[in-house]
Amino acid sequence: MKSGFKKWIGLALPACLALVVAMSGCSKTGDTTGASGNGNSAAPAGAKQEDKYDKLPKDVSISMFDRGQVSSDEGTYEENRWVKWIREQSGINLKVVPVPRNQAQEKLNVLVASNQAPDLIWEYDRNYIGNLVTQGVIQPIDEYIDKYSTSYKKYLQENPDLKPYISFDGKIYAMTTKRTISTIANHGIWIRQDWLDKLGLKTPTTMDELIAVAQAFKDNDPDGNGKADTVPIVGYTFGDVISAMFGAVWADWYLEDGKMKYGPTLDRYGDALATEKKMYDLGLLDKELFTDKDNSRTKQLWTTGKAGICMCQWGGGTVQVMNRDLMTNNPNALLAPLEPVSTKYGKYGTYQETPAFIYVTFNKNMKNPKAAIQYLDWIMDKGWFSLNFGTEGTHYKLVNGIPQKTDNDKFKKEVLYASEYGVLRPLIEKAEDWPIKAAQDPLSQKIANLEVKSLNTVLKNKFRRDIPYQPNVIEINEAKASIRKTIDEIRAKTVTQSGYTAEKALEDLRKEWKRLGGDKAEQLAQEWYEKNKSNFK
Structure with missing residues (x-):
């Protein structure tokens, strides 16, 4: 490992050390409190209690946004060099379930309704995660994190400000990492x-x-x-x-x-x-x-x-x-x-986005949550870096500890689509690193410097x-979900039809909102705000 790489995995190393300590502790103390599942007497002192998930295959399925970026000679979103690499490196038999990016929530809803949803369902939209909570599609994961995680558990302890974003009704329903400046913008x-x-x-x-x-x-x-x-x-x-x-x-x-x-x-x-x-x-x-x-x-x-x-x-x-x-x-x-x-x-x-990045949730029907935690811990420790930057010597070289693209066309074809497989990423970045990370040909450098200006322009103007x-209340979620299609239809009608004014559009939106329970939703939103505002920074 090159010395410059250390700054990029500073968050991962403490987790690894924590794992070593935890393993050392387990080897000395064991678990002597539980009875075995077959009705026998308690396990002998020092024996490790059997975990029911250890007998199950390490099979995990996960949703993925299909953005049309996988070329035919790379394969498909389900099967490509990176999915194969993930299976080899993580020890998890990963199955990818792609959904079209611009129809992601609709397609995920269909999969849920037909009991074909993957084990891990993720979105950028906290409101959508709230809907899954209220519908009973996903399950709390506090216990899994506490019992099976090392890296993510430590990360969450070090970043407690993320907890309100992944908590619903006092329980944790998702795993997430902090957005970088390029994903907040x-x-x-x-x-x-x-x-x-x-x-x-x-x-x-x-x-x-x-x-x-x-x-x-x-x-x-x-x-x-x-x-x-x-x-x-x-x-x-x-x-x-x-x-x-x-x-x-x-x-x-x-x-x-x-x-x-x-x-x-x-x-x-x-x-x-x-x-x-x-x-x-x-x-x-x-x-x-x-x-x-x-x-x-x-x-x-x-x-x-x-x-x-x-x-x-x-x-x-x-x-x-x-x-x-x-x-x-x-x-x-x-x-x-x-x-x-x-x-x-x-x-x-x-x-601009809120601080929490991708929300990774656990399907209530998943068979092996322990394997899912192990997979996500591996992503946190090692997987995220290669999935974002590719292979050293092939797609990047380290310059002052920063991965610099060596061939933009090769990166675009072989790596660009892989980044979202790394659903958790403890990455810290600075805008001025963009020209270093980019390929060094004149066009790539020109684009990188333009993006530095663009990023700074966006971030200095507060959204x-x-x-x-947003509040997560069943009636509010239902009202918003019900009116979404109407908003899109009225917007299109307003913009394109000469006889339909914006004033009329707003009047119709307000009527439809009221018909769908908007008054009650506003009352509940106000109650939610009064209850939670002391927690807002």
Whole structure:
């Protein structure tokens, strides 16, 4: 092991030492308190009590987001080099159950309803985990962590601020690790700086200025091909970015004069809809905005240089690939991260995540929770690093203790898809490490430096989150789940149909919310807030 690697596994080493101590202690004391399962007398002093899970196969299944990133010659999400590596290194017979990323919760719900859900079900969304709790799909895991875990148990003791996020009704229902800065930052905005420069435009800072810039991108042929074929604004997070800049995203509760109110019922949400509609009516948005379910249209327009503003994510993953393809296709394209613009309500940042990362839960019907804990402890100790960075000498080399990509194309093909197999990761990062981690070719370095700027731009603009996490109450979850489809339908109708106003849309949303039990949900949300607010930082 190279000395520089030590700083990357500083959290894992204490866990390993703890394991050695624990094993040493077990060899001396044993377990003398329990009777054997076959009705015989208590085990002799010093004998280790048999664990019922030790006789079971070490089979564990886990859900996985299918993002379409596994090439055919790599295999599938179920079977590839990394799944094989996991089985060999962890000693666990892992089965992967992929679900499409943009339909993950719907597909998981189908698997649950048909009793085909995997042992480990994970999501980024705490609200969804709360739904699984209230439905009785998943089980508390306090006992499993206490009895079988070494690494994760120690990590949770060292990071007690994570406990409220994974606890429901006083019990722990998930395992998680802290988000890094690159995963706290989520949505972001990119703009063609070369288009701004060519048209002599200033960077927009208000919503009105943003609309004016988009109009200029539409009318003034910024790509210089003599055709009116540019699309000013694209983006697979477009609606979320707009509503975040108005401080009213669809999923969240807000404190209005000390009262808990649901985001889509607020005046601010109505104004966000009105802004989307105005942009659409002016021809500033792609007409396929609501039918581009797999984001292929957004990717096509951006990477071929036909779009001027992308409301997507701050960088990494899909966006990094999109930006790379754009700059490969058009080496003269200049990109810049764009700060969120202000509205009449002030300036709010784009969506950012809470401190807890992936929530890994245990299906109540799983056969071997001990094997699941052993697998997740292995991920914490060793697995996460290789699943994120690949193989040393093949995909990276260590530079000042930081894994530096040696071949971006090889990494993209062979490693990029593997990161989410490492569902727990005690990684600590700094924005200035990006150029060191990236491949050293000029294009990779250019993208890395752009992403440093983008990450800093996103993080300096605070996303409006009035409460640290959302209430988990059955009636509230049911009301929100029931109205979700209506919100999407009304938003699409508002934006695309000329005779349907944002004012009417907000009125209809409020009526539907009331019909679905919104008044009761608000009462329960208020009670929840009063009960829990002393725990909020």
